[in-house]
Amino acid sequence: MPYIANHRESLERRHYVTQATSATNWFNFYEGKLRDYIDQYGLDFCLVIDCSTKVDDAYVLPFGEFKDFFTIGLLDGSRRWVGNVHNEAIKISANDTNKEEFVSQYHNAFHLLKDAPTPIPKKPEYD
Numbered sequence: 001m002p003y004i005a006n007h008r009e010s011l012e013r014r015h016y017v018t019q020a021t022s023a024t025n026w027f028n029f030y031e032g033k034l035r036d037y038i039d040q041y042g043l044d045f046c047l048v049i050d051c052s053t054k055v056d057d058a059y060v061l062p063f064g065e066f067k068d069f070f071t072i073g074l075l076d077g078s079r080r081w082v083g084n085v086h087n088e089a090i091k092i093s094a095n096d097t098n099k100e101e102f103v104s105q106y107h108n109a110f111h112l113l114k115d116a117p118t119p120i121p122k123k124p125e126y127d
Helices: 003-011 031-041
Strands: 016-019 026-030 046-050 058-062 080-086 089-094 097-102
Touching (some): 003 016, 016 026
Parallel strands (some): 016 046
Antiparallel strands (some): 026 080, 046 058
């Protein structure tokens, strides 16, 4: 079983985990829930985009490094950031505006998850 799926409940105590298991790896993060993590941990938590329920395929984004990526202007009408992961890039869009960032270095970067259950899978060297 993949690391995120196996430990999701305990990971969510410290990190914002969302699934992106559709064919397009569609995901969303809610502003209110994100603010709850900010209130509790400041910038010291990760946004986790889990792209598979069968194998380790997740993007672990340290919020402190991505806080300027998730801007208020890109919230949709439901106060969430909506996007997808494709070719190791995340893209969010709303209101005829979009933003994209290459995130291959964060693929399966489980070592960035503070207070994560052990053992933490090692990142393959060929990744």
